[in-house]
Amino acid sequence: MAQISQKNAATAHLDQGDSRVRHDTGLSGALRGFIDRVSSGDLGMLPVVIGLVLISIAFSLLNPVFLAPANLVNVLFDAAAVGFIALGVVCVLLLGEIDLSIGSMSGLSSAIIGVLWINTGLPLAVAIAGSLAMGALVGVVYGILRNRFEMPSFVATLSGLLALLGLQLYILGPTGSINLPFTSPLVRFGQILIMPEWLSYLVAMLPGVLIVVGAVRTNAQRTAANLSSAGMSVAIAKAVVLTLGLVFAVYYLELSRGVPWMFGVFVLFVVLLDYALVRTQWGRSMFAVGGNAEAARRSGINVRRIRMSAFVVCSTFAALGGVFAAARLASASQQAGSGDVNLNAIAAAVIGGTSLFGGRGSAWSALLGVLVIMAISNGLTLLNLSSSLRYMITGAVLAIAVIVDSLARRSRASHGRA
Amino acid sequence: MEHATATHAPGELILRLRGVGKNFGAVTALKDIDLDVHAGEVVALVGDNGAGKSTLVKVLAGVHQPTTGTIEVQGKPVTLDTPGKALELGIATVFQDLALCENLDVVANLFLGHEICPWRMDEVQMEVRAWTLLQELAARIPSVREPIASLSGGQRQTVAIARSLLLEPQIIMLDEPTAALGVAQTAEVLNLIERVRARGHGVILISHNMEDVRAVADRIVVLRLGRNNGVYTAETSHQELVAAITGASENSVSRRAARKLEEVDQG
Ligand SMILES: Nc1ncnc2c1ncn2[C@@H]1O[C@H](COP(=O)(O)OP(=O)(O)OP(=O)(O)O)[C@@H](O)[C@H]1O
Numbered sequence: 001m002a003q004i005s006q007k008n009a010a011t012a013h014l015d016q017g018d019s020r021v022r023h024d025t026g027l028s029g030a031l032r033g034f035i036d037r038v039s040s041g042d043l044g045m046l047p048v049v050i051g052l053v054l055i056s057i058a059f060s061l062l063n064p065v066f067l068a069p070a071n072l073v074n075v076l077f078d079a080a081a082v083g084f085i086a087l088g089v090v091c092v093l094l095l096g097e098i099d100l101s102i103g104s105m106s107g108l109s110s111a112i113i114g115v116l117w118i119n120t121g122l123p124l125a126v127a128i129a130g131s132l133a134m135g136a137l138v139g140v141v142y143g144i145l146r147n148r149f150e151m152p153s154f155v156a157t158l159s160g161l162l163a164l165l166g167l168q169l170y171i172l173g174p175t176g177s178i179n180l181p182f183t184s185p186l187v188r189f190g191q192i193l194i195m196p197e198w199l200s201y202l203v204a205m206l207p208g209v210l211i212v213v214g215a216v217r218t219n220a221q222r223t224a225a226n227l228s229s230a231g232m233s234v235a236i237a238k239a240v241v242l243t244l245g246l247v248f249a250v251y252y253l254e255l256s257r258g259v260p261w262m263f264g265v266f267v268l269f270v271v272l273l274d275y276a277l278v279r280t281q282w283g284r285s286m287f288a289v290g291g292n293a294e295a296a297r298r299s300g301i302n303v304r305r306i307r308m309s310a311f312v313v314c315s316t317f318a319a320l321g322g323v324f325a326a327a328r329l330a331s332a333s334q335q336a337g338s339g340d341v342n343l344n345a346i347a348a349a350v351i352g353g354t355s356l357f358g359g360r361g362s363a364w365s366a367l368l369g370v371l372v373i374m375a376i377s378n379g380l381t382l383l384n385l386s387s388s389l390r391y392m393i394t395g396a397v398l399a400i401a402v403i404v405d406s407l408a409r410r411s412r413a414s415h416g417r418a
Numbered sequence: 419m420e421h422a423t424a425t426h427a428p429g430e431l432i433l434r435l436r437g438v439g440k441n442f443g444a445v446t447a448l449k450d451i452d453l454d455v456h457a458g459e460v461v462a463l464v465g466d467n468g469a470g471k472s473t474l475v476k477v478l479a480g481v482h483q484p485t486t487g488t489i490e491v492q493g494k495p496v497t498l499d500t501p502g503k504a505l506e507l508g509i510a511t512v513f514q515d516l517a518l519c520e521n522l523d524v525v526a527n528l529f530l531g532h533e534i535c536p537w538r539m540d541e542v543q544m545e546v547r548a549w550t551l552l553q554e555l556a557a558r559i560p561s562v563r564e565p566i567a568s569l570s571g572g573q574r575q576t577v578a579i580a581r582s583l584l585l586e587p588q589i590i591m592l593d594e595p596t597a598a599l600g601v602a603q604t605a606e607v608l609n610l611i612e613r614v615r616a617r618g619h620g621v622i623l624i625s626h627n628m629e630d631v632r633a634v635a636d637r638i639v640v641l642r643l644g645r646n647n648g649v650y651t652a653e654t655s656h657q658e659l660v661a662a663i664t665g666a667s668e669n670s671v672s673r674r675a676a677r678k679l680e681e682v683d684q685g
């Protein structure tokens with residue numbers, strides 16, 4: 001390790017001219033940098049990972065069924081719908097905005113599926129397209145309210161909550177509930193379809209391979225450009241840990257039914273959104289607008305278009321979540337999207353580490369956060385607790401997540417980390 | 419974004435303002451401002467606090483819309499209705515409040531809105547370009563991968579200046595660029611202003627430091643209470659400039675200078 005850092009100093013990379021900076025290399029360096037970041041309040045995914053472990057231990061002590069593979073497969077089936085909604089919430093939270101109507105939007109979307117597909121007899125694809133289009137339209141309306149009328153998104157989406165709920169009840173009509181046929185592909189997708197075993201293992205190994213290949217490529221590029229490179233040890237360690245973890249998870253789930261297709265599709269969208277946020281100009285602009293909208297505007301970013309895109313993505317994901325929820329429940333009812341759906345989705349995003357104050361977050365927070373939320377709700381159901389208690393506990397968990405967010409923000413401010 | 423980087427014949431008029439005014443409600447921040455900037459020229463904009471210098475810069479940067487008046491860039495009348503439009507026309511700005519995103523790192527801030535490969539950002543190429551720009555400014559920045567929030571005031575100012583150079587602008591406006599800078603960095607910025615001028619671009623420099631202004635400015639435009647108050651050169655005497663800025667030959671600055679002189683005589 002010492003040799004590596006000496007070599008770096010000798011070749012004087014473009015980015016290592018300043019002697020005051022400690023240039024961490026290798027595994028121990030990465031660990032030291034990580035501890036530095038965490039202690040300055042840059043917590044990232046750490047709280048949610050710790051939370052997940054604690055929750056799993058607590059619930060499995062109270063009821064061993066919790067950790068049984070069959071139960072975990074169920075958790076994953078349940079997680080996909082709320083997960084999609086949380087994924088959209090991440091987008092609006094990144095801008096420091098909020099969408100409180102996501103629950104109603106998902107409910108309306110299931111209702112549209114029911115009405116167009118079952119009652120009207122249109123093809124399923126058309127029904128899905130219709131509900132997604134409705135989601136996008138609602139997002140456009142919120143965007144206009146925010147951009148043209150400077151209406152705080154809190155208020156705009158709160159009125160949207162009621163309006164969309166009203167529309168959902170209206171189109172469902174007096175019967176109030178439409179059952180979806182169990183043999184249909186949509187319901188099979190929501191209740192039974194499982195990824196083939198070989199595919200699950202393949203997907204589980206993919207991230208590790210991608211990390212190593214990516215690290216080799218960036219290192220080569222950086223060396224060619226006379227920049228310091230991080231070395232392979234960190235990437236390899238990450239890849240090994242991740243691959244072992246994921247392969248074990250797949251093995252464990254395969255003891256029961258396996259990995260639901262529904263969850264697989266959700267993870268695919270998490271990966272896509274993560275790419276969009278981290279690697280594209282759009283994503284960079286999202287973070288910029290969330291951090292300092294006026295600075296973003298002066299850099300030539302079309303702030304209104306970015307805001308509009310965030311609201312559209314959020315509502316469309318909420319609509320997609322509604323389609324998944326309909327598939328899961330095999331029905332489109334007045335209850336769809338009501339109750340704790342709204343809170344669960346927002347809580348998932350925040351618990352996963354996306355800040356309510358804008359400018360910080362990640363698509364992965366939706367995935368991790370929704371696992372926490374679903375684990376809690378599933379664990380409490382296994383304990384035969386009534387939904388009243390479940391609501392209270394989920395509310396408390398959201399409060400704790402927000403407190404962690406605010407404290408971490410204060411700590412970052414005093415450590416100069418924005 | 420492509421810019422016409424054709425060098426202009428020195429002296430060619432690249433920016434022309436006529437009768438520009440700006441009201442903020444009841445406040446008239448600017449009234450009947452005329453300003454010319456030629457290629458290869460450094461125009462200093464001086465005036466007291468609240469004289470309207472930053473407002474004028476923001477009008478030219480597309481941040482504020484002028485209430486009256488016309489703006490011509492390279493002979494063509496233009497409406498600068500968004501900051502993006504001004505950047506496209508080759509007008510780059512270092513704002514007094516810097517306008518950086520604290521949550522993003524240095525590279526992200528430098529390239530904000532103009533990332534290399536929008537669909538698959540080329541981080542390596544951007545980082546290399548960032549280091550090159552910063553070295554040109556003799557910047558002392560420990561790491562370009564740290565968020566702006568962790569930088570000192572002067573380091574942030576350097577980042578803001580580097581960002582304005584990124585797009586090879588035709589006109590660069592610097593609103594008190596050296597206010598927070600150290601000795602070496604100030605000298606580098608003044609050098610840089612001369613280099614930009616030598617390349618045939620126009621520079622608008624706002625500063626309260628008359629020494630810096632005299633060192634680089636070809637013309638000194640004085641604003642007072644939102645109006646033009648004369649155009650001077652580096653040869654103009656200090657007294658005369660102060661009088662133009664404050665609006666009278668008898669003022670606190672001249673009185674203080676006189677008192678100093680008396681003390682010296684007595685001592
Ligand atoms: N956004 C705004 N809304 C209302 N009034 C404003 C606004 N911006 C500037 N003003 C007013 O316009 C006038 C000129 O302000 P400006 O910032 O241009 O001064 P300045 O010459 O840059 O001063 P300084 O040397 O202190 O930077 C001031 O009276 C200020 O109160």
Ligand SMILES: [Mg+2]
Nearest residue numbers: 471472473514
């Ligand atoms: Mg000013």
